[in-house]
Amino acid sequence: MKRGKQVPFRIGTTTPRCDACTKVTGQEKYAADYYGDHFFWAGVKRAGTPHGKLLKVNTEDAKRLKGVVAVLTSEDVAGSNRVGIIRGDQPVLADKKICYAGDPLALVIAENKEALQAAVGFITFDHEPLPGVFDVEEALKKGAPLVHEDSPEGNLLRLVSVETGKGASAFDECDVIVEGVFQTPFQEHAYLETEAGWAYLDDSEQLVVVTTTQTPFRDRNEMAPALGIDVEKIRVIVPYLGGAFGGKDGIAIQCLLGLAALHTGGVPVKMWWGREESFLASTKRLSARMRYRLGVKRDGTFHALECRAYFDTGAYAGLGETVMTLGLEHAGSAYRIPNVSIEGSCVYTNNTVGGPFRGFGVTQVTAAMEQVIDMAAQRLSIDPLAIRRSNALEKGDKNCIGVTLTHSTGIKKCLAALSEHPLWREKEGWKMKAEQFKKRGVGIACMAHAMGYPAVVPDFANAKIEFTGEGRFRIYAGIVDMGQGNTSTYAHIAGAMLGQDTSVFELVQPDTERTLPSGSSSASRTTYVYGNALIIAVEDLKKRILDKALHLFCSAQAEELMLVPGGIRHREGKKKVSLRKVAGLFDEPERTCTAHFRSPAATEMLDRIYLGPHIIFSYAAHLSYVEIDMLTGCAEVIGYLAVTDAGNVINPQAYEQQIQGGIAQGIGFALSEDYKVANGHTDTNNLATYIIPTAMDVPDMMSVAVDNVEETGPFGMKGIGEISISGPVPAIANAVADACGIRIGRNPITAENIFQALQKQDDQEKPR
Amino acid sequence: MAREVLLPRTLDDLWEIFHAEPELHLYAGGTDLLVKLRSQPPLPSGSPSPLVCLERIDGLKGIYEEDGLVCIRACTTHSEIMKDPVIRQHFPVLTKVLSLLGSPHIRNMGTIGGNICTASPAGDTLTPLYTLGASVEARSCDSGRLMPLKSFILGPGSVALQQGEILYGIWIKKDHDFNIHHFEKIGQRKALAIAIASMAALIKLSGEGTIEKIRLAWGSVAPTVAVSHTIEDALTGKPLTENVLRDAMPLVTDALSPIDDVRASAGYRRRVATNLLLRLLQYKDA
Amino acid sequence: MKISFVLNGKKKTTDVEPDMRVIDLLREHLHLTGTKEGCGSGECGACAILVDGESRLSCLMLAAQLEGKKITTIEGLSKGKRLHPVQKAFVENGAVQCGFCTPGMVMTSVDILSRNPDPSRDEIREGISGNLCRCTGYQKIVDAIEYAAKDKNR
Numbered sequence A: 001m002k003r004g005k006q007v008p009f010r011i012g013t014t015t016p017r018c019d020a021c022t023k024v025t026g027q028e029k030y031a032a033d034y035y036g037d038h039f040f041w042a043g044v045k046r047a048g049t050p051h052g053k054l055l056k057v058n059t060e061d062a063k064r065l066k067g068v069v070a071v072l073t074s075e076d077v078a079g080s081n082r083v084g085i086i087r088g089d090q091p092v093l094a095d096k097k098i099c100y101a102g103d104p105l106a107l108v109i110a111e112n113k114e115a116l117q118a119a120v121g122f123i124t125f126d127h128e129p130l131p132g133v134f135d136v137e138e139a140l141k142k143g144a145p146l147v148h149e150d151s152p153e154g155n156l157l158r159l160v161s162v163e164t165g166k167g168a169s170a171f172d173e174c175d176v177i178v179e180g181v182f183q184t185p186f187q188e189h190a191y192l193e194t195e196a197g198w199a200y201l202d203d204s205e206q207l208v209v210v211t212t213t214q215t216p217f218r219d220r221n222e223m224a225p226a227l228g229i230d231v232e233k234i235r236v237i238v239p240y241l242g243g244a245f246g247g248k249d250g251i252a253i254q255c256l257l258g259l260a261a262l263h264t265g266g267v268p269v270k271m272w273w274g275r276e277e278s279f280l281a282s283t284k285r286l287s288a289r290m291r292y293r294l295g296v297k298r299d300g301t302f303h304a305l306e307c308r309a310y311f312d313t314g315a316y317a318g319l320g321e322t323v324m325t326l327g328l329e330h331a332g333s334a335y336r337i338p339n340v341s342i343e344g345s346c347v348y349t350n351n352t353v354g355g356p357f358r359g360f361g362v363t364q365v366t367a368a369m370e371q372v373i374d375m376a377a378q379r380l381s382i383d384p385l386a387i388r389r390s391n392a393l394e395k396g397d398k399n400c401i402g403v404t405l406t407h408s409t410g411i412k413k414c415l416a417a418l419s420e421h422p423l424w425r426e427k428e429g430w431k432m433k434a435e436q437f438k439k440r441g442v443g444i445a446c447m448a449h450a451m452g453y454p455a456v457v458p459d460f461a462n463a464k465i466e467f468t469g470e471g472r473f474r475i476y477a478g479i480v481d482m483g484q485g486n487t488s489t490y491a492h493i494a495g496a497m498l499g500q501d502t503s504v505f506e507l508v509q510p511d512t513e514r515t516l517p518s519g520s521s522s523a524s525r526t527t528y529v530y531g532n533a534l535i536i537a538v539e540d541l542k543k544r545i546l547d548k549a550l551h552l553f554c555s556a557q558a559e560e561l562m563l564v565p566g567g568i569r570h571r572e573g574k575k576k577v578s579l580r581k582v583a584g585l586f587d588e589p590e591r592t593c594t595a596h597f598r599s600p601a602a603t604e605m606l607d608r609i610y611l612g613p614h615i616i617f618s619y620a621a622h623l624s625y626v627e628i629d630m631l632t633g634c635a636e637v638i639g640y641l642a643v644t645d646a647g648n649v650i651n652p653q654a655y656e657q658q659i660q661g662g663i664a665q666g667i668g669f670a671l672s673e674d675y676k677v678a679n680g681h682t683d684t685n686n687l688a689t690y691i692i693p694t695a696m697d698v699p700d701m702m703s704v705a706v707d708n709v710e711e712t713g714p715f716g717m718k719g720i721g722e723i724s725i726s727g728p729v730p731a732i733a734n735a736v737a738d739a740c741g742i743r744i745g746r747n748p749i750t751a752e753n754i755f756q757a758l759q760k761q762d763d764q765e766k767p768r
Numbered sequence B: 001m002a003r004e005v006l007l008p009r010t011l012d013d014l015w016e017i018f019h020a021e022p023e024l025h026l027y028a029g030g031t032d033l034l035v036k037l038r039s040q041p042p043l044p045s046g047s048p049s050p051l052v053c054l055e056r057i058d059g060l061k062g063i064y065e066e067d068g069l070v071c072i073r074a075c076t077t078h079s080e081i082m083k084d085p086v087i088r089q090h091f092p093v094l095t096k097v098l099s100l101l102g103s104p105h106i107r108n109m110g111t112i113g114g115n116i117c118t119a120s121p122a123g124d125t126l127t128p129l130y131t132l133g134a135s136v137e138a139r140s141c142d143s144g145r146l147m148p149l150k151s152f153i154l155g156p157g158s159v160a161l162q163q164g165e166i167l168y169g170i171w172i173k174k175d176h177d178f179n180i181h182h183f184e185k186i187g188q189r190k191a192l193a194i195a196i197a198s199m200a201a202l203i204k205l206s207g208e209g210t211i212e213k214i215r216l217a218w219g220s221v222a223p224t225v226a227v228s229h230t231i232e233d234a235l236t237g238k239p240l241t242e243n244v245l246r247d248a249m250p251l252v253t254d255a256l257s258p259i260d261d262v263r264a265s266a267g268y269r270r271r272v273a274t275n276l277l278l279r280l281l282q283y284k285d286a
Numbered sequence C: 001m002k003i004s005f006v007l008n009g010k011k012k013t014t015d016v017e018p019d020m021r022v023i024d025l026l027r028e029h030l031h032l033t034g035t036k037e038g039c040g041s042g043e044c045g046a047c048a049i050l051v052d053g054e055s056r057l058s059c060l061m062l063a064a065q066l067e068g069k070k071i072t073t074i075e076g077l078s079k080g081k082r083l084h085p086v087q088k089a090f091v092e093n094g095a096v097q098c099g100f101c102t103p104g105m106v107m108t109s110v111d112i113l114s115r116n117p118d119p120s121r122d123e124i125r126e127g128i129s130g131n132l133c134r135c136t137g138y139q140k141i142v143d144a145i146e147y148a149a150k151d152k153n154r
Ligand SMILES: Cc1cc2nc3c(=O)[nH]c(=O)nc-3n(C[C@H](O)[C@H](O)[C@H](O)COP(=O)(O)OP(=O)(O)OC[C@H]3O[C@@H](n4cnc5c(N)ncnc54)[C@H](O)[C@@H]3O)c2cc1C
Pocket: B025, B026, B027, B028, B029, B030, B031, B032, B033, B034, B035, B054, B074, B075, B100, B101, B102, B103, B106, B109, B110, B111, B112, B113, B114, B115, B116, B117, B118, B122, B123, B124, B125, B161, B165, B166, B167, B168, B192, B193, B194, B195, C041, C042, C043
């Protein structure tokens, strides 16, 4: 683990992240860390009521307060006042309607925080309350109140259906049919860094916004029409984020900050949401209700699958329909199923706002699918691992929506590794050792996760690397690093190719003026797509460096030279010249290499599913050890194993970080996280009531990476960012069922839920 | 408008402040009060009442023994109490409770007096102190009075302090003869957990396994700590067996009056608090 | 109100509103933005600092309370370019991801190790149980603290 100063990056070898030092010393400057000698604070008055016709926002009293600079309402928004990447249905500041409790009604700019807080408290509004819709199935009924009166299909945002083979009629050919209804709640990302930013008009009247977002280039395109300014007049800068997990994908704080900066007379303005505001106004993982039916042959072969899903996108479309669609594309998890009938409705309600969350919609469907599989295995008395192995996808198979898998497909390898792991082999012995009032169970689950955008959305990155005058390398990362460490991995890749160590790299975080458009930090794509582009740029640069270096090694051929840490050496001779010296030979324009890469995408069956299918998937098989306290219902995860096929591993430490972090969030989702909304209001509005795991709630986790190479990936890798979050809910639910025979069908599987189910089981077993 | 924050160093200083500023907010660790103030909208004008922080008053800190009694002064932090050898030796139930209260940071800041004066139904220190039969001492500039903790706690968020009075200390008798000190808390996670239900128990168990004496108290299942002499009487003199405990369980259920909240339903609280009694079986052969 | 205290080894006197939260004093007045705010209500530990060597939540402390105290923030831990052993352990063990919990986590770890130089993994988990981290799943943080404890250079 200890490395000397001069050890270059190597693919497959752990190297601490480039950003660790500045973060561990408190030097790294996040969006919330911008202050100045003279600046204003901005903040928002929010509705606090879920549905109504907005008649008037009363700002006069607030405006009169000392220290208040301006109070803006929708009338002060010069542009369309609408954002939302697909539907554009969300106002920057509410104008006609209130569609959920977090809707922003007015924006206050003040000289200090105290005045800001007081002013927000003084704003009132007149509205006509409307009955709300809070349940997906109720929302689709005739006569249900409409969240958006102008929505073409009422509260139905999108219906997606896929049928393959004989569809549902194939159930007639099955020996065993199992079914269940599964529900997953809204999940809050709960990144430690709440939304924050700093904005100002620079000398050229350009609006500069430094903020927390996963989508700087897209934001700029959305902000311009919404605020009525030219795209070229907006610059978005994104420092390292303090976590995001999908929750900073799309417009949240960006327009409000921008709008504020347009009204300060040139003074910079700062905004930083408190925890409660972040919970109220940020997006949530879409809650889902799924009816599942799985038909199986006597030998355990999956034959038919039916999935009817309802996803709650809340008040605005955002990316809700794409979240659901990705879920439906994974409705059959990692198995061959010849006949499927999948249908999902993405529905508007007045609950909250749904959006991307690590795992997208896959986490929801996997929770359901992997539980019905255990139910089928139990009915057929087949081992849950065996039934999975015999149905697992292989390269060349068709997945559940009928798309042929032409890329690396390692789920069988994952299951094989799991079957040999001590945690699987020793499980019966472990279960026997439960103490008084405890029961133990072991559960497994498989998962797949697509990488990148769906087929019809171009998935590309533009890499840019500069060889500086000092002989250092500056990588311009166009994709946000929300904490996953993608930008460090860019240095790792370039370093491995250039024979350099961390010390010569500089990473420029996304800045619409300095870095090149490369899409969002999402979809498990950041290393794959940018890494591929970077490899091309680095090859180009390397060639340029060696060619230039020839001037300093008279008589040599470029092939005889090699890059070593800090310099260039002749392969045979002893002579070494420093990079700085070589850099001196470069003309300015030659220093920078750029390259474009577009990810491979499906070319067939584009109409199979909304926006087209994916073709590259990562796979995993998880196992959990769970102990239940029969007196209280408390479930504790005692052990956890994740076996993953995410292609080749570039940096084992960074890889494990993703696996472990995803599992911990998944354990939270499985056992305690529940963003409860009742009649449009939530009581789980802070970290005291929305329960994420502490260090005592997560066990030591084991991670195994199976040996598999994705030929199209940079050094054979594929996406690792999301997949692990989809395992814990089903793996833990299956372990709970294994321990005490109950299946709750709904997470979080709280102590109370388990307790009630146990009680019901007791009542049923009691002779009457 | 900024608030004044006063940090008296002695009780006499405090009394003077009381005299000059009858309207004030006291705090010790601030882990309850400052959280509460945060959620209150600021006053746009006028001068808010001053805050008086008790953390610098040496006379309100520390643990002392006097005539077979131990006095924990009100502003002693949870961490300090946990570390104290006298408490560890004589009142392990209290040490156990404190090790589960909030988080290490909260224990470094929060005080036992603050926990008592907050008088939350979920206040963790209350159940062990009830079982230990603790008394509290309130003091004002010219007088002091001692009363059982039970009479000090009036209801959720309400204690029997009068204008100009503070909680000075908690008195506990050292010479109890309980040989089993038990506490369990059910929360939504293992740390930073507000109790859904909790139970403290002190038992004097004979060598033969007979319950010679028992004190029980439940938290988070009633407006204040729930105790019941009926249950204690029913168990006294009986052997510590599953049947004996199960027989007493209906009495527990009757003694509780929980409510629904964001953390759990009343029904769950009632049943699970009852079940906690069975956990005492672990001491059967101890 | 004038208050005097020792900040990261240096005497400091500053004129502030007495009811300003310590976290705001550090970040807004003293430009020490290493200390983070994740909740403002004691739940996350991101704002942890050391006061007279013991951890405190700077979001639940008012400026006046600093009078005469010794404060250490994340900025005061490393000596020049040399990382504190706990910081070094965090870097090498991959305990840092987004890094937003990191300053509070590091300060807490220093506190843990000062009281218990050889903690078990369970003791470490208990010790950092007031510091939420949403990225790491805690495992590598526990590894790092364990490593720092064993690190002979301490
Ligand atoms: C994140 C978090 C987790 C928590 N977890 C728990 C938990 O698990 N269990 C639990 O029981 N509590 C918990 N609490 C609540 C709180 O920490 C405790 O109640 C703590 O003991 C309060 O002590 P304090 O000194 O900080 O109180 P303060 O906030 O200083 O005071 C609380 C109240 O008591 C009054 N007061 C304080 N001292 C005196 C005195 N000597 N005389 C008269 N009045 C006085 C104050 O005026 C104030 O009204 C938690 C709090 C937080 C923020």
